[in-house]
Amino acid sequence: MTTATLTTKGQVTIPKSVRDSLHLHAGDRIEFVVRDASEAILRPITKSVDEVFGKLHAPGQFPMTVEQMDAAVAKRFRNHRR
Numbered sequence: 001m002t003t004a005t006l007t008t009k010g011q012v013t014i015p016k017s018v019r020d021s022l023h024l025h026a027g028d029r030i031e032f033v034v035r036d037a038s039e040a041i042l043r044p045i046t047k048s049v050d051e052v053f054g055k056l057h058a059p060g061q062f063p064m065t066v067e068q069m070d071a072a073v074a075k076r077f078r079n080h081r082r
Contacts, residue, residue: 002015002017002018022044024044029044029045030042030045031043031045
């Protein structure tokens with residue numbers, strides 16, 4: 001079991017073995033999910049460009065100009081207010 005110590009400022013250094021296992025690097029973001037009064041899960045939430053590349057692409061979808069995107073957003077807001 002790997003352990004760490006909480007400082008008086010509420011900070012913890014994540015042990016190297018845990019950082020390596022989760023592929024964490026300086027500047028990465030993590031989240032804490034509290035499951036009950038005595039357990040929490042630490043999850044990395046930083047994604048690399050390679051991990052998210054192509055996630056927004058849908059087959060048959062054609063590129064849009066900025067003007068087309070602005071018009072679509074404006075239309076959505078107009079319809080949403082009604």
